[in-house]
Amino acid sequence: MKRNALLPVITYPDPISESVAANVVGMAAQLNVALHILAVNVDFPPISSALSRLLLNTPEMIRAAEATSRKRSEEILAGVNRQASQYGVEITTDTMTAAPAFLGDTAATHARYFDLVFVGWEANNPTSRMTAEAIVFGSGRPTILVPEVVHPVPIDHVAIAWDGSRVAARAVADATPLLQRAAKISVLTIIGEKPLPEKDAGARLATSLQKRGLSAEAVEISAEDCPISATLQQRAIDLGATLLVMGGFGHSRVRDFVLGGATEGVFSDLEMPVLLSH
Structure with a gap:
């Protein structure tokens, strides 16, 4: 039976790069696992009309942040699909939304349904660290941190x-x-x-x-x-x-x-x- 692995991609505020996601696809190929990519985009809760009047341009800023989050996920998922075709990795994708405070929790809850979780790691990227902490301590699943500086090699x-x-x-x-x-x-x-x-x-x-x-x-x-x-x-x-x-x-x-x-x-x-x- 083929094992199933998850790559959560939290797209707010700073998602991993396409190259790091590509490294994960390469490692999935080495381990012969089916890979599911979950993009978790930000969805800000509505603010009251009174508060929005006090905070100038807040609704516009929220819409811009949500649009950027969606765009980043589309770009990363497109890149991952291209890499999966090259490596011959069986891949599925999905997109979810969550409030800023629950992005990591959403990814960790979803990860519990997989055999293994990959987390793409970038130095000086707080989002990748937040993702790693949420998954390692919240999912109950073994998690492989995949650094940006290492290209996939056989795990022998x-x-x-x-x-x-x-x-x-x-x-x-x-x-x-x-x-x-x-x-x-x-x-x-x-x-x-x-x-x-x-x-x-x-x-x-x-x-x-x-x-x-x-x-x-x-x-x-x-x-x-x-x-x-x-x-x-x-x-x-x-x-x-x-x-x-x-x-x-x-x-x-x-x-x-x-x-x-x-x-x-x-x-x-x-x-x-x-x-x-x-």
Whole structure:
């Protein structure tokens, strides 16, 4: 049975570029998944006549913002359809609207009906970060962040960031279909950064994966002065991995996300495709 993946594209205020969306299509081709593109456009709630008289040109500004949002979604969906034809990816598209405060929630709710979610990532684009946070912590589905700087390559070597925690174990379980496709798996464990539940946690996971017929090895990494997320991503890249699997630490507090250090680091500086699971 073919797996189904979702790419949510929130078009307000700053959607991802067509090139980032094209990277997602390329990765969908590598993973042999059917891809559904959901454009979520902004729909401002009506304002009272009294308020509109006080705020000059507010109705015109709202109409302009909504029109720009729709135009951006049309452009991105057209570009994605062209890329899908080139890659041979089975693709469907849909468009929804939501108020500004509920754009991320709308995408996350829709994502719950798919096996996997892709989020296109652009540095210095608050909309892409908002989308990532909403999906990772609100959808309950494994989410692959796809950076703008990386072009699609075969996912044949997967690295796992492993600390023996619940969310790390959840991420490994969610990534099982991808691990089964990989020719090689590297289990990365940071030593000296924080207490681990077991001294041989990485080796135990590697052995467990080997018992399932997977080619896995444990790799211990000494903690460095740079952020943990940078250390994990750089070591994974150095080893030749094309996907990093890790647990997403965080919780919502009055609609603001309080993130773990490694998760915050990935959200701030994404260097490679990363599968996050919460």
